[in-house]
Amino acid sequence: MSKRVSLNRRDFLRLSSLVTAGVTAACVTGTPAAPQAVEEVVEVAVSPRRAEFTMGVIPPETTGTFYQGGWSPGTLAEQEQNHAWFKEFYPNMEFVPAPEIGWSSYWEQIVTLLATGDHPDSAMIHFTRTAPFADKGFMLPIDDYIDALPPLDWPDDFHFTAVDNIAYKGKQYGFPIDWAPRAILINRDIMDPILGQWPPPESWSYQDLLDLAIAATDVSGETKRYGLATGHHAIRQWNVTRGFGGHFFNEEITEGRFTEPEVEEAFQYTYDIMHTHQVSPSAADTQIFGGQFSAFVAGNIGMWWTLSDETRPMIEAVGDSFHLGIGPEPLGPNGRFGFEGNVGWFIPSESNHPEIAYEFMRWSLTDPDQAEFMSVAGFGGFPGRKSAGKWNVLQIEEFLPNYGRAAWELGAESEEHFPLFPEGQEWMPVYDQHVDPLMLEGVGTVKETLANLQADTDQLFANAVRNL
Amino acid sequence: MMAFPESLAPPAAESKTGVSRLSRSQSDRIGNVLAHVLLATGSVVFAGPFLWMVMSSLKTQFEIYYFPPKLLPQTVQWQNYMVVFRDQPFARYIGNSMFVSLCVTSGVILTSSLAGYSFARLRFPGRDRLFLLYLGTMMIPGAVLLIPSYALMIELGWRDTYYALIVPGLVSAWGTFLMRQFMLNIPKELEDAAFIDGASRLRIYWTVILPVSKPVIATLAIFTFMGAWNELLWPVIILRTPEMYTLPIGLARFQSRFPNQTPWHLVMAASTISVLPILILFVAGQKYYVQGIVTTGLKG
Numbered sequence: 056m057s058k059r060v061s062l063n064r065r066d067f068l069r070l071s072s073l074v075t076a077g078v079t080a081a082c083v084t085g086t087p088a089a090p091q092a093v094e095e096v097v098e099v100a101v102s103p104r105r106a107e108f109t110m111g112v113i114p115p116e117t118t119g120t121f122y123q124g125g126w127s128p129g130t131l132a133e134q135e136q137n138h139a140w141f142k143e144f145y146p147n148m149e150f151v152p153a154p155e156i157g158w159s160s161y162w163e164q165i166v167t168l169l170a171t172g173d174h175p176d177s178a179m180i181h182f183t184r185t186a187p188f189a190d191k192g193f194m195l196p197i198d199d200y201i202d203a204l205p206p207l208d209w210p211d212d213f214h215f216t217a218v219d220n221i222a223y224k225g226k227q228y229g230f231p232i233d234w235a236p237r238a239i240l241i242n243r244d245i246m247d248p249i250l251g252q253w254p255p256p257e258s259w260s261y262q263d264l265l266d267l268a269i270a271a272t273d274v275s276g277e278t279k280r281y282g283l284a285t286g287h288h289a290i291r292q293w294n295v296t297r298g299f300g301g302h303f304f305n306e307e308i309t310e311g312r313f314t315e316p317e318v319e320e321a322f323q324y325t326y327d328i329m330h331t332h333q334v335s336p337s338a339a340d341t342q343i344f345g346g347q348f349s350a351f352v353a354g355n356i357g358m359w360w361t362l363s364d365e366t367r368p369m370i371e372a373v374g375d376s377f378h379l380g381i382g383p384e385p386l387g388p389n390g391r392f393g394f395e396g397n398v399g400w401f402i403p404s405e406s407n408h409p410e411i412a413y414e415f416m417r418w419s420l421t422d423p424d425q426a427e428f429m430s431v432a433g434f435g436g437f438p439g440r441k442s443a444g445k446w447n448v449l450q451i452e453e454f455l456p457n458y459g460r461a462a463w464e465l466g467a468e469s470e471e472h473f474p475l476f477p478e479g480q481e482w483m484p485v486y487d488q489h490v491d492p493l494m495l496e497g498v499g500t501v502k503e504t505l506a507n508l509q510a511d512t513d514q515l516f517a518n519a520v521r522n523l
Numbered sequence: 524m525m526a527f528p529e530s531l532a533p534p535a536a537e538s539k540t541g542v543s544r545l546s547r548s549q550s551d552r553i554g555n556v557l558a559h560v561l562l563a564t565g566s567v568v569f570a571g572p573f574l575w576m577v578m579s580s581l582k583t584q585f586e587i588y589y590f591p592p593k594l595l596p597q598t599v600q601w602q603n604y605m606v607v608f609r610d611q612p613f614a615r616y617i618g619n620s621m622f623v624s625l626c627v628t629s630g631v632i633l634t635s636s637l638a639g640y641s642f643a644r645l646r647f648p649g650r651d652r653l654f655l656l657y658l659g660t661m662m663i664p665g666a667v668l669l670i671p672s673y674a675l676m677i678e679l680g681w682r683d684t685y686y687a688l689i690v691p692g693l694v695s696a697w698g699t700f701l702m703r704q705f706m707l708n709i710p711k712e713l714e715d716a717a718f719i720d721g722a723s724r725l726r727i728y729w730t731v732i733l734p735v736s737k738p739v740i741a742t743l744a745i746f747t748f749m750g751a752w753n754e755l756l757w758p759v760i761i762l763r764t765p766e767m768y769t770l771p772i773g774l775a776r777f778q779s780r781f782p783n784q785t786p787w788h789l790v791m792a793a794s795t796i797s798v799l800p801i802l803i804l805f806v807a808g809q810k811y812y813v814q815g816i817v818t819t820g821l822k823g
Contacts, residue, residue, distance in 0.1 A: 122763060154768060156759050156775040163669065164760045171674045344590055353590030372588050
């Protein structure tokens with residue numbers, strides 16, 4: 056006969072109180088030491104590459120912990136590379152990368168660390184945070200370090216837009232991890248008969264794209280087919296606006312310019328795609344598909360106007376289900392504005408090891424061999440170093456000819472990026488608040504929406520306090 | 524309308540006016556059937572995401588993107604679970620989460636029951652105002668507390684320790700409120716009898732109040748355990764050492780920093796593993812949990 060094991064009230068309470076008492080006692084009696092850096096100092100054999108990769112100001116015997124804050128320990132292979140670098144140049148230091156977490160958690164984490172002064176030694180940044188962080192003094196300018204030990208072929212062999220996205224008010228604050236231009240992924244099974252030629256013409260215009268999308272859209276059947284999936288978030292819409300010749304802000308970024316005709320034209324163009332011609336899946340349809348990526352993979356979208364770093368996962372996801380192609384960002388009346396954004400590394404101003412952070416960052420993000428590695432094995436997109444992008448192109452063009460021309464070469468045609476300003480984080484929700492109802496639900500008119508956005512933007516800037 | 528076999532259907536009663544109407548047992552039965560249909564539909568709706576998670580954990584990466592979606596995998600990919608344990612020290616994360624969650628849950632039960640008893644039964648100046656103040660802390664959004672809490676942990680030297688994960692969670696205003704509400708309903712005569720027998724306040728709390736508070740303790744335990752088990756942001760901020768990572772961090776680590784490169788099949792396998800303890804806890808304490816919700820007025 057089996058005996059029934061049960062935890063009675065008395066046992067439960069006893070157990071609970073014992074555990075709690077134990078924890079409390081442990082807390083009271085002593086604080087556990089945080090993980091210590093390597094205590095045993097290893098005698099360092101100076102690497103012959105030391106002059107090439109370090110500034111020579113920090114002794115190789117240095118001990119301690121190097122904490123790389125941020126959302127990016129990266130792939131296992133990348134982590135191994137990072138550990139190997141420390142082992143070669145600072146073998147007594149322990150390299151501790153932050154856990155890989157999502158963007159939203161990362162932003163709360165990094166802001167908490169920076170605000171409390173417990174800065175990591177280096178950290179990841181999205182370009183939209185450059186101005187807010189620099190303005191609050193959270194970032195260390197690296198210009199002196201660059202002068203002391205510049206990256207090879209600096210700055211000529213680097214995408215200006217990606218580098219300038221981590222600079223503010225004339226100071227460089229970091230190096231780019233990637234450089235992400237936009238492109239148009241194409242379901243050739245749907246689009247080839249409509250396009251009539253392959254590849255699509257490099258000079259295709261916004262209007263051409265809309266005409267093709269209208270021809271490809273068929274929502275009469277049970278399975279709806281859309282010609283073009285696109286987005287309307289601020290940075291994408293800025294690209295289109297520049298294509299039409301408009302600007303979001305004045306040059307000093309102290310006033311909005313949303314009521315100017317070119318801006319209105321650009322927003323009207325996106326609105327027409329979504330509502331007037333309904334060639335893009337609605338918000339509800341996109342939700343059913345599980346997002347634009349899934350909708351495109353499912354074969355229900357002719358063209359997806361997106362970031363080029365979606366290409367690699369898209370090739371894997373589509374497999375043999377349809378013939379995949381790629382086209383460049385189209386030309387607007389004012390030209391082609393294909394660059395959307397990038398991420399990078401920066402050195403927090405209270406970093407315990409700023410020199411080592413610079414050396415590590417310089418190697419990790421600018422060294423030609425490492426840039427090649429990152430281009431192929433590090434992530435899906437192009438690295439900040441121009442010439443290393445070819446490795447990414449070579450790999451992806453095995454599956455997707457025209458990728459290099461459409462995304463890499465034509466994506467670099469413009470050297471403009473989204474404006475950086477310290478109120479960026481406050482402004483983005485203001486933009487969404489006004490533009491989401493218009494683009495997602497078709498509520499209101501473009502003119503009204505932009506007038507309201509203009510008013511709130513100006514109010515935000517009027518109340519802003521800038522330190523730099 | 525549901526049809527019943529004739530043999531099961533009771534004879535229809537005659538009304539005073541001679542019009543037949545359903546007998547009480549018949550209408551009860553119909554009501555029961557309707558309730559069951561409604562509840563069954565509800566349970567399918569609620570179980571749907573869970574089922575989807577389990578099924579997706581057995582698919583390949585690309586089956587996840589199929590449209591229209593398919594519930595069942597083409598070939599069951601049991602190895603997803605092995606990959607989860609191979610790619611990350613998941614057993615360690617589970618152990619860490621279990622330790623932290625048990626400590627927090629035990630602590631919250633102890634502190635909340637003591638505080639709840641004090642607010643419900645003891646008379647002291649400013650008691651109700653203090654309680655209101657206590658409740659007021661529930662209005663403060665967690666995000667606002669992040670920076671001061673982190674600064675405090677730095678001050679105490681607790682960054683990257685289990686203490687930082689456990690100690691801030693040991694006191695719960697919500698738990699105190701829950702306990703107080705329950706204890707207000709415990710007959711005072713029980714306490715009076717204990718007083719007459721010469722029991723002290725602490726003795727009464729321990730031998731009289733706690734034994735009859737099992738339902739609310741179970742409710743509080745489940746909610747607290749779930750909260751501690753699922754907490755992501757605080758451990759992400761406070762921890763540095765990979766050996767101390769908790770399960771939600773392990774789950775988050777499967778995410779890719781680049782768009783659409785997250786291995787969702789592995790995320791689903793890891794998620795399935797992570798919900799098991801909660802499921803077991805819920806099943807074990809279900810009786811008390813439901814009772815606790817009913818008796819504390821939580822059901823609204």
